[in-house]
Amino acid sequence: MKRPKYRVVVGHKASFDYAMVASGGDEVSVGREDPEMPGWFWCEDAHGVEMWVPSTHLDIKGVQGVFNQPYNSVELDAAVGDVVLFLGEALGWAECLDGGWRYGWVPMNKLTPL
Numbered sequence: 001m002k003r004p005k006y007r008v009v010v011g012h013k014a015s016f017d018y019a020m021v022a023s024g025g026d027e028v029s030v031g032r033e034d035p036e037m038p039g040w041f042w043c044e045d046a047h048g049v050e051m052w053v054p055s056t057h058l059d060i061k062g063v064q065g066v067f068n069q070p071y072n073s074v075e076l077d078a079a080v081g082d083v084v085l086f087l088g089e090a091l092g093w094a095e096c097l098d099g100g101w102r103y104g105w106v107p108m109n110k111l112t113p114l
Contacts, residue, residue: 030060
């Protein structure tokens with residue numbers, strides 16, 4: 001399967017210097033929804049790591065959530081002109097690999113298809 005490539009048209013700097021990494025079935029406490037990015041929830045895992053998680057990756061019941069697929073919240077630092085390999089999308093963010101095979105998320109509005 002050939003994956004699409006995108007060019008970075010607006011640079012992106014990661015918001016956090018840590019990440020939440022989860023497997024399907026892992027549980028989190030679910031907090032508030034981001035008013036600027038509907039569908040993203042502030043969650044805390046069993047290790048005390050807090051991070052934004054897209055609702056597409058969670059089955060939410062009240063204040064508890066269970067991951068329905070693996071998740072890694074790391075954001076990708078990307079400069080204008082970089083080309084990234086598109087792996088998937090969740091609520092306005094693209095899951096990508098850059099030219100150095102670094103993994104992370106970049107907002108879709110900072111990318112254009114090649």
